[in-house]
């Protein structure tokens with residue numbers, strides 16, 4: 001339920017947040033008399049690691065906004081495996097409790113420094129950078145994040161569509177642009193193609209004008225891949241290099257590794273001399289190689305990685321993506337849309353269960 005309606009419902013939202021004078025001067029939003037800023041909000045809070053029951057909806061203070069930070073009114077957020085791990089206590093030491101999870105969201109600017117160039121009400125996306133892990137994240141009505149990880153956009157697309165994008169699109173775009181420097185006319189292999197990052201990468205690569213080969217372990221997922229424009233579906237039985245070489249005898253120009261280190265030697269064998277493999281994910285769970293030897297990399301093949309940030313996603317790249325979606329050229333892979341914080345448990349259960357390709361998106365009311 002939105003804050004505005006909660007005010008009328010008698011919840012404790014009617015007190016104005018106290019501000020000191022210098023904070024008030026630097027804010028882009030003047031606060032006319034009578035304008036009420038909620039002091040509390042609803043959020044999903046994890047106070048201790050555990051099962052789905054530790055995802056509790058609580059009334060908590062609206063996050064404060066330090067200098068250089070932006071407070072966003074959350075409209076939609078994706079639910080990710082990373083947040084399942086946070087809830088279960090299986091993330092790294094960066095995560096502390098109590099914590100509001102949520103590594104990404106879209107929404108509108110509530111308040112920002114004047115110097116940020118952000119205006120109240122402006123549509124924005126944000127993702128990662130410790131959000132929902134080192135500090136409270138997006139499973140809430142408001143979130144406060146550093147301005148450097150806020151990306152502006154303008155679209156009439158529904159929040160549930162835009163809400164599917166931030167982490168998925170940033171990772172896919174960053175892997176292709178920063179990691180692989182993919183060019184029109186090149187051939188790309190996506191290892192782990194039915195993942196959200198894999199589906200998004202395929203759509204971006206097709207829009208760019210590349211030929212895309214994508215893998216899945218299940219032949220019955222071929223249609224999911226073709227729906228985002230994949231040219232050649234490969235069934236991954238643990239090795240795909242021979243199949244790739246049948247289609248591209250000299251090897252592909254670029255490969256995006258999402259299955260992980262257990263597949264990496266085989267993925268490296270799919271790439272042409274002076275082609276590049278970008279290691280971005282480890283769906284099979286292996287993130288490192290014991291006793292790694294550089295000689296496992298074939299002569300002349302380049303191995304890089306991508307673990308990027310919002311800074312790798314230019315506003316114009318997001319704008320082009322939104323335009324392509326609005327014009328129907330790109331299909332956004334959405335597994336299921338959930339309404340309200342009450343459905344976050346269902347969303348995490350579905351993410352954990354797997355088997356639904358695409359993004360799980362929670363939409364909050366206005």
Ligand SMILES: NC(=O)c1ccc[n+]([C@@H]2O[C@H](COP(=O)([O-])OP(=O)(O)OC[C@H]3O[C@@H](n4cnc5c(N)ncnc54)[C@H](OP(=O)(O)O)[C@@H]3O)[C@@H](O)[C@H]2O)c1
Pocket residue numbers: 080081167171192194195196197198215216217218221258259280281282283284285306307308357358
């Ligand atoms: N580097 C970064 O900045 C960054 C950012 C975000 C995510 N990531 C990583 O990118 C990867 C993809 O993330 P995602 O959220 O897009 O994944 P996702 O949507 O949860 O991926 C689901 C897909 O993974 C495949 N899969 C599951 N277990 C597998 C296994 N044991 N071996 C091979 N494939 C398996 C399944 O495909 P099939 O059943 O069709 O084979 C399934 O469709 C993850 O490893 C994630 O941690 C990295």
